[in-house]
Every structure is written in structure tokens, then in C-alpha cells.
Amino acid sequence: MNILIKEEVNQRLAKLQQIIIQSEADACIISTPVNQFYLLNFIFDGYIFVRSEGKPLLFVKRPNGVEGENVIYIRKPEQIPDFLRQRNISLPKKLMLENDVLSFSTVTRLQTALKMPELMNISSEMRRIRSVKSEYELNQMRECAKIHAKVYEQIPHIYRKEMTDIEFQIELERTMRLAGSEGVFRAFGENMDIFMGSVLAGDNAQSASPFDFALGGQGSSPLLPIGANGTKLTEGTTVMVDMAGNYRPWMSDITRAFAIGVVPEVAYKAHQVSIDICNTIVATTKAGTPCADIYFLAEEMVRKNNLADYFMGTEQQAKFVGHGVGLEINEPPVLAPRSKDILQIGMAIAVEPKFVLPGIGGVGIENTYIVMDNGLEKITICAEELLVL
């Protein structure tokens, strides 16, 4: 591990240890991939055992080959107490676990193995820590966004007449993968199933989905009812592309919309309102801005343009206009009316004021911005207008 990353993980660990101290907990166990990666720069099957100070212990089930004086190989969590005793570490009485992500069975097994400590939930705090990025992390996002934008620039060349949305998405997936996309992109929560992102053509953009993304789509399988559904890309409609920016562990989020041939004027108008909203947000937002205000600003511009019925969907309208981005695609803060969050320096947010126009399709853009002392830095630089395919 190079010195820069070593310094990074030390700082992240220190933030977690601050939380442990403030919560008056005795220890925290981290075992989900995203948080393990955040704390160590690698992941394993097992448990990172963190106390308020000192280096964490790693209880590793697999893979073989993890080395270090703090590494202890175990087969099952029930072995942890013995190893703690050998190191003169008492069993935690108050233990923080990732309760929002670990299964009920996993948590209760761990709790039992550790002789029933009182449980506290570290999930939200870890997400809050991760929401404020270091310069290293922001640079990862800038690099990711550059590749992401380059892939989007290839979209007009990928399009062929008579394609379905799925065929179009498949060629885009290939382009993404060749540009280094990991494929899997990580989201937080139990209703976030999706495959590599969303391509919505024509009226499929109206279809409501069970999942918690900005827009839905019918999908092509009853097991994955979201996204492209086989709609042919048809003259007079739009296609909205919101595919994952997972070219680095820290991600970017971009949406662009395209017109198939000639589309009605209202599509251009609504698309321009989306661009205007983004520009107005950039002009008025900086560290210290309440996230709810960003939503209200967008909502106000939508209303003035008589587009409220089409904002963030039609049949089902998402009640947010953006969200944090990082190791997961949906990090805090949420740009929503009920949010109590205040933007902080180093946060990264995706802003996505979108419209769904019946008979036409989705329009609007999404950019990713870094929150600075004096404004927002746009990191997703590629053509924003409604390009004609």
C-alpha cells in the first residue's frame, strides 16, 4: 500500500474511532465490503474489530494470504472471544455493528458469539463519514467522471436505426466495460436492484418500478422490473441514458437525454429547464446550503414552467432532485424537501432534475458536483443539450 493510501486509511479509521468514543461504545465490527474497503483499501470475508484507539484486529475467514500482526484467522465468529482473551482485550459491552446492511441472522449470531453485548448501529454514521470526501477521494471521482463523460460521447456512434432500448444498452454496456467499468455498481438499501444503469426509451420512462431510483421503467423480466423493456427507439421520442460511472471505486453519476430524429418542441423546452435548474443550483449553492433548499429551488422553477406533472416521473414521482455519490451510488445527503442536511465542503452530489413527457419520453440531465467553500465544481463535463441521434 503506498504512503498516500496508508495516510488515507489512517484518517478514515480515526474518524470511525471518534464516533466510537462519542457513542461511548467499546468496539465496532465492520464486515460489509464497502466499509471494509473504506477502512483498509481491501476486502475480505470476516470482521474488522475496531476499538477507540489502536490498530484494528482483522478476523479473517477468507481469502488465505492476508498478512500482518493484527490478522487472526478464524472459521466462525464464535472463535472471536478466545482470541480477544489471548490478547487481553475484554469483550465489548457496547458494540457497534452495520445493522442497516447485515442480515438479522448475521447480527444476532455475532451478538450471541460475543456474549450478548448491547448493540448500536454504525451504518448511518459510516455513511455520514464517507459522505465527506478527502482530496484523494475527490480526485478518484474526477478521474472517474472523465472516463464516464468520454463513454457518453460515444453514444451517438453506438446508436443504429431500428435498435431496441435493450440492444442500444448492450452496446453501451460493452463500451463501458472496455473503458474499465467494474460492472457491479454498489447501492445502499434493500430496494436498489439494477443492472449497470438505466436506459429509458419513450413511454417506458413512465413505468413505475418497485425500486428506489429516480425513474423506473418496466424492465424485461418480472424478477427485475426496472429499466429498458424492449422498446424500439422510434422517431419522435427520446431516450434517457443514466448508466453507472464505476470506473473507479469512487463513482460519478451522469444522465444525458437524446432525441430520436425530430421531437416536439416541449421536449427541448423541458430539457432546457433541467439545464437551467442545474445552472441555477450551481450559481446559488455552496458549503452551508441546506439540501432542502436545493430541492425547493428546483421545484419552484419546475412550477413556474408548468412542468410539475412531469417532474421526476408521471405515474410515480420521485420526491428528490439529487443525492450524494461515492463508493455507493446513493450516499448522503439526499436533496429532498424533508432533508435536514447541510452541504459540507468535500461532499459530492449528483443533481438530476428530470422530466417524463407522455408520448415522448424522458428529458433532462444529471451532473455530479463537488461541494466547495465558495460554490460547486462540476466534474461531469460533456455536452448537455438534447442531442439528436
Next chain:
Amino acid sequence: MNILIKEEVNQRLAKLQQIIIQSEADACIISTPVNQFYLLNFIFDGYIFVRSEGKPLLFVKRPNGVEGENVIYIRKPEQIPDFLRQRNISLPKKLMLENDVLSFSTVTRLQTALKMPELMNISSEMRRIRSVKSEYELNQMRECAKIHAKVYEQIPHIYRKEMTDIEFQIELERTMRLAGSEGVFRAFGENMDIFMGSVLAGDNAQSASPFDFALGGQGSSPLLPIGANGTKLTEGTTVMVDMAGNYRPWMSDITRAFAIGVVPEVAYKAHQVSIDICNTIVATTKAGTPCADIYFLAEEMVRKNNLADYFMGTEQQAKFVGHGVGLEINEPPVLAPRSKDILQIGMAIAVEPKFVLPGIGGVGIENTYIVMDNGLEKITICAEELLVL
């Protein structure tokens, strides 16, 4: 919903209701996608409330548009008790939940919302019910396996000299998607991250991974350390392809290995042992066979051929030779030495005796079989020999 599927879901519901009766529980709530799909043939964000008899109630958060007299729209689980009261249904005192999959936070919130019923875990029982397939489900698997096999037949045409494993996998992914793969394939458990399957070239097949698949691979990102890692497909090595068969909700599992040019004789020998193991299993296995016996049979043949050091990995060796397949890629039973499961008519199992040869790569095959009264039906029909690319 057509009559056949209506009949199917009624029979599945009846099996769950049997479990509720046997467990002396008052109700069961199903809210994970795979089990929702199994019970209803569609999924939604919300809760299927099942009692020992009668039609389930659907408490739906989203999407809009789910219709029926048993559908109740809610915003949050805390509203469930009031709606139960309106229908003269008393709150369950003993409640079954999917504790192996739902997060600790979700389960405790539901438990609190329902006034603290005693909890029982339905996860394993649902998996056990699903492990025995109906003729309809088996036909889905047969259809899936046919497409899966056709995709694998294209592998020699996809290969180009000087490709890396990742480039090779990307073209294969595209072929899979064009053949109807859903992309996402579902696995059970907390250590089952992967993207569309596994391509392992040369010595990358030896790399241990944190995840619970048969083989590992280094992967190309520290956030997803599994599978292809950029290894060039090199003369004298092998490449093993174990990509998802998700062309239907009920899946198939196939592995095939390929030689890049001329490979050492031992690769052919070990590959043939894998084929022989599969054939011997087919000749000796039927409903009633203990799953552990299948493992021991394979292990015995491995030992007789002096291949134990290479069986199911080298640095890290998986201690199973196969597993059930269905809506998830890893269903019961597991073909492992400690398994107490007995094969039943209608189970579907993947058998994957694999070898990893240092300096060469992975060899061996994986087929999916349906368990019948008098033997096994192979549903994954495509060339099994070590084909030269």
C-alpha cells in the same frame, strides 16, 4: 396471469402455509424479491402477509398500479396494524420473517411496528421449498440451459489471439445479453458478489477470493476481488468459463474449459477426470442419494488420480463439488461432505468437479442436472471436451 402460472403460485403458497401451520406461527411476511416472485410471479416494494390459510394481503409501498382486493397501499410498516384491525385480523404473536436476508434494522423495525411478536426465521424453509421444483419450473430451467449452451457454443468464435481475459469476458457478456441474459443474477448470502460470472485464465484461477464461489480469481478492482484480472490468454494455458445462465428466472449453471493452443497432457488428463466424475455421478445418483455420498464419490476418484492437491483450487480449496440451482444460483442442497441432505425428485443440481493446475489454469466441467426417480437428467448439453481455441 395465465392459468398455469396461477396454479403454480397457488401450490407454492400452499407449501408456505404448511410450514406456517407446522411451525405454529400466526403469520409470515415475505418481502425479498426472489421469494416475492416465487409466491406471486411479480415483485414490489412492500410486504406479503401470509397466514395459514386464505389469500395473502399485499402491503404495497411501490410501484403504483398493483391491483386487487387484497392490495393495501402503505407508506411505512407502522401502518400495518391499523389495516389488519380493519380486516378483523389480529396481530401475529409468532411471526416468520426472512431473517437471513433482511437487514437487522428492517427486521427490528417490522417487529416493533407489529408490537413485538416472537420472531421465527422463514429463510431456510423458503429455500428448502424452492429447492424442489415443479414441472413448470424444470421446463424453465431446460429452456434456460438450451440458450446457455448455445451461447457457450459461440465461445470459440468470440476468442481472438492476444485478448486478455477481461476483453474475452466482455465479448461473452455481450453475446449473453443479446441472447436474453438479464445481467443481474441472484445469489443467496452475504459473500456472493460477482458480475455476470467468472472467466479465469491461467494462474489467476489459483487466486483466493473472499467470496463463496467454487473458484476465485483476483478480479480487477480491490472492491470486487473475484474473477478476471487482465491476464492475457496465452498459448499453453487454459481459460475456464463459468458465466451465468440467467436466460429465465430459473437458471442453469455451466462451466467449460478451453485450451489456448497446445497445453500439457496433464490438463487433458485432469479435464477427463472431471468428465468421468460427472458421468459416474450420473450413473450412480438418483432421488434418495445422500448429497454427502456424491462428494465422497468425487473425492475418491480425485484421490485415485492423484489430483487432490488441485481439486477445487490450490491455495484455497472449496469443500463442495456442487449445489442446487434455481431462482438463486446457490440453492439447497450443497454437495458437501457434511451435508445431511438427501436428493429429492425435482431438485436441480449443478455438479462442478474442477481442477486448478499451477502454470496452466483451470480445467473441468460443470453441468446442471434434474433429479429424477431413476437417475439424473442432464439439461446442459454442449461439448464437454477441452476444446482448443
